[in-house]
Amino acid sequence: MKNLKLILALSLALVAFVLPQRAAASSxxxxxxxxxxxxxxxxxxxxxxxxxxxFDHHHRIPLPVMVWADxxxxxxxxxxxxxxxxxxxxGDYAWQVPAEGPNKGKVVRILPDGTEQKxxxxxSVTKNVCALWxxxxxxLAVCLPVARWHKKHGFLAPRGFVGAVESLxxxxxxxxxxxxxxxxxxxxxxxxxxxxxxIFLMNLLGLIVxxxxxxxxxxxxxxxxxxxxxxxxxTNLFARKHYWKEIFWPDVPMFLKCPIPIMQVIExxxxxxxxxxxxxxxxxxxxxxxxxxxVLTLIIFIMADFGAAxxxxxxxxxxxxxxxxxLLDVLVSFIQAFVFTMLSTTFIGMAREKGHDEHHAHSPATx
Amino acid sequence: xxxxxPDFGLIFWMFVAFAVLFLLLxxxxxxxxxxxxxxxxxxxxxxxxxxxxxxxxLDSAKEQAEKFEAExxxxxxxxxxxxxxxxxxxxxxxxxxxxxxxxxEMEAAKAAIEQARKEARQSFRDEVSAAALEIATQVVRNxxxxxxxxxxLVDNILDQIETAD
Numbered sequence: 001m002k003n004l005k006l007i008l009a010l011s012l013a014l015v016a017f018v019l020p021q022r023a024a025a026s027s028x029x030x031x032x033x034x035x036x037x038x039x040x041x042x043x044x045x046x047x048x049x050x051x052x053x054x055f056d057h058h059h060r061i062p063l064p065v066m067v068w069a070d071x072x073x074x075x076x077x078x079x080x081x082x083x084x085x086x087x088x089x090x091g092d093y094a095w096q097v098p099a100e101g102p103n104k105g106k107v108v109r110i111l112p113d114g115t116e117q118k119x120x121x122x123x124s125v126t127k128n129v130c131a132l133w134x135x136x137x138x139x140l141a142v143c144l145p146v147a148r149w150h151k152k153h154g155f156l157a158p159r160g161f162v163g164a165v166e167s168l169x170x171x172x173x174x175x176x177x178x179x180x181x182x183x184x185x186x187x188x189x190x191x192x193x194x195x196x197x198x199i200f201l202m203n204l205l206g207l208i209v210x211x212x213x214x215x216x217x218x219x220x221x222x223x224x225x226x227x228x229x230x231x232x233x234x235t236n237l238f239a240r241k242h243y244w245k246e247i248f249w250p251d252v253p254m255f256l257k258c259p260i261p262i263m264q265v266i267e268x269x270x271x272x273x274x275x276x277x278x279x280x281x282x283x284x285x286x287x288x289x290x291x292x293x294x295v296l297t298l299i300i301f302i303m304a305d306f307g308a309a310x311x312x313x314x315x316x317x318x319x320x321x322x323x324x325x326x327l328l329d330v331l332v333s334f335i336q337a338f339v340f341t342m343l344s345t346t347f348i349g350m351a352r353e354k355g356h357d358e359h360h361a362h363s364p365a366t367x
Numbered sequence: 368x369x370x371x372x373p374d375f376g377l378i379f380w381m382f383v384a385f386a387v388l389f390l391l392l393x394x395x396x397x398x399x400x401x402x403x404x405x406x407x408x409x410x411x412x413x414x415x416x417x418x419x420x421x422x423x424x425l426d427s428a429k430e431q432a433e434k435f436e437a438e439x440x441x442x443x444x445x446x447x448x449x450x451x452x453x454x455x456x457x458x459x460x461x462x463x464x465x466x467x468x469x470x471x472e473m474e475a476a477k478a479a480i481e482q483a484r485k486e487a488r489q490s491f492r493d494e495v496s497a498a499a500l501e502i503a504t505q506v507v508r509n510x511x512x513x514x515x516x517x518x519x520l521v522d523n524i525l526d527q528i529e530t531a532d
Contacts (some may be wrong), residue, residue, distance in 0.1 A: 045370060047377065122376045129380040136388045147396040150403030155410050170404050190397040194389045222373035226381040287370065 037298045044294050045216050045287060047128045049079035049097060049107060054210050058084065061211065063130055065107055067119035069093060079124070082107060131215030132223070135202045143169075143197055172196050176342050180349040188348055191234060195227060196341040203286060203333030207326060218336070219287030221279065228278035231344040235351045236271070242355035247271060274347055278340060285336050289329040296322045498528055 050060030062080035069075060077095070081088035087110065088095045094110040101116065107124065108116040146166050149158045158166050177192055178185045202223070205213040217223050247267040250257065257263045296318050303314035502524045506517055 042370065047374060122374075123379060124376055125380075126377065128377055129384075132377075132380055132384045136384050139388055140391060143392055143396045143400075147399040150399045155403065155407040157407070166400070166404075169400060173401065173404060174408075186401065189401055190393045191389065193397055193400075194385075194392050197392075198385065198388060220374075220377065221371060222377035223381050225373050226378055226385060230385070 035301060037295070037302060040298060041291060041294050045219060045290055046105060047126045047215075047220065048105070049124060049126055050083055051127045051130065051211065052214075063125050063127065065095070065124040066122075067095075067107060067109075067124065068121040069109055070117055070120050072120070128215050128217055128220055128223070131205065131213070131217055132202075134212055135198065135205055135217065138205065139194075139198050139201050142201065168200075169193060169197070172338070172341055176338075176345050180345045181352065184349075184352050188234070188238075188345070191230075192341050192345055192348075195231070195344060196337050199227070199282065199340055200334060200337035203337060204330070206286065206290065207329055207333065216287065216290050218282055219290050221283045224279045224283040227282070227340070228275040231278060231347060232275035234344070235274070235347045238348065239351035240354060242353055243351040245355065274343075278343060281343075282336050282340050285332060289325065289332050293322055293325050293329070296325060495528075498524065 048060075049065055050063055053059055053061060060079065060083055062078045064076055065079050065082065066074070066076045073093075075090060075093060075095070077088065077090060082095055082097050085097055085099045095107055096110050096116075097107050098104055098116060103116050103118060106118070107122060108118055111117055142165055145162050146158070146169065149162050149166075157163065172193060173185070173189055177189050181188055199218060202217045206215060206217055206219065208214060248264055250263050250267060252263050299314050299318045300311065303310045502521060505520055505524070
């Protein structure tokens with residue numbers, strides 16, 4: 001009860017504080033063409049040149065833009081030149097990030113006649129790329145101490161942070177990888193554990209609002225696509241004979257596979273949908289989580305048009321639900337990393353399965 | 368929608384970043400961690416097995432000890448019983464020996480008493496006969512002098528004998 005009173009008092013104080021500002025700001029908003037939630041949501045979910053600084057919409061942390069122009073020349077410049085859709089003229093080349101049109105949000109070359117020309121390759125270190133490398137460093141900083149502990153102390157159980165990380169790894173290694181892959185676990189565990197730790201830490205970094213985090217990495221389809229493609233290649237390159245037999249000559253009645261290859265088409269389609277489902281599952285879950293938090297925050301500003309009382313109520317509700325959703329996203333971060341790892345393990349495990357006849361032929365040798 | 372079209376630059380960087388991370392962890396982290404985790408699990412399993420075996424051994428040792436103890440106890444009881452028997456036997460033997468000895472002694476004593484009595488009787492008889500003879504001689508000597516005095520003499524002698532006895 002005491003806490004509730006405190007929250008109410010704080011929210012009322014917030015209302016009193018926000019009201020005059022809103023009144024002052026509404027006129028400028030109207031001048032800029034209104035408040036557009038969709039714009040803000042996609043800006044926050046998407047990638048960008050430069051990294052936003054909290055409480056400042058005009059300055060960004062500059063990051064290098066690296067592009068190959070259509071004629072093969074390489075250009076590298078600071079993203080601070082093209083902030084806020086500014087035109088950057090670099091000798092004969094002019095670069096800009098258009099605010100509208102098909103190339104919206106991407107750096108393009110502005111030809112002398114004013115048309116936009118997409119660069120051949122855009123290898124810019126964008127916000128997501130920078131966050132990616134931060135995530136790599138964080139993952140290394142989290143995982144290497146565990147290895148060092150094991151090299152130094154042997155079989156002693158680690159304590160503290162190293163112990164927590166190790167228990168997480170052991171949970172995946174013993175709970176997911178070993179029961180599924182059995183004797184192959186030593187071979188595939190490095191990849192699967194890397195995937196788990198990397199996704200988990202990327203998810204968590206995405207939940208931190210300011211600089212080192214805040215990039216919506218696993219909610220970006222390119223990132224999840226690469227991860228699931230690696231799993232796809234792992235599955236198919238290390239597959240045993242039985243896996244291919246199941247695809248091209250499964251144990252079904254002859255009419256289902258011989259004149260018209262119905263089953264083969266279904267199986268091939270199934271093999272291809274596995275990475276697609278992996279991609280979309282992680283991407284959609286993480287992006288959804290981010291989007292819900294942003295929308296909940298935006299409710300405050302949407303409700304601002306309906307007066308002070310509405311804004312105040314919306315603030316309370318929004319803060320409460322945002323915190324709830326962020327906490328839920330911490331759980332989702334773990335669950336999605338776990339699910340991705342578990343499904344990758346299952347796919348690889350299915351591909352490594354020995355057929356019945358093959359199993360019998362090998363059993364005297366392996367036993 | 369921009370969100371659903373993967374960006375080529377990001378795909379490239381993601382691949383590079385993941386490859387770098389994977390290679391580094393593959394080389395420096397996972398082998399040590401997996402080996403550590405596996406060996407620790409093995410060690411714990413072994414420890415549990417060892418403890419179980421040790422407990423079994425301890426239990427069997429306890430059982431054995433109990434068996435030994437029971438055996439020793441029964442042996443002790445046997446020995447005690449034996450000793451008791453022997454004791455009573457010895458006592459019995461001693462008793463019979465003693466009674467025999469006592470009998471013998473008693474008989475010897477009886478014989479001695481008999482002998483003594485015989486001797487006493489003999490000596491008494493001798494004395495009495497001697498006294499009688501003396502009396503007789505005195506009586507005979509004084510026979511003619513005074514019958515009264517004779518009577519008195521006889522009484523005196525008899526009194527003497529009586530007091531002497």
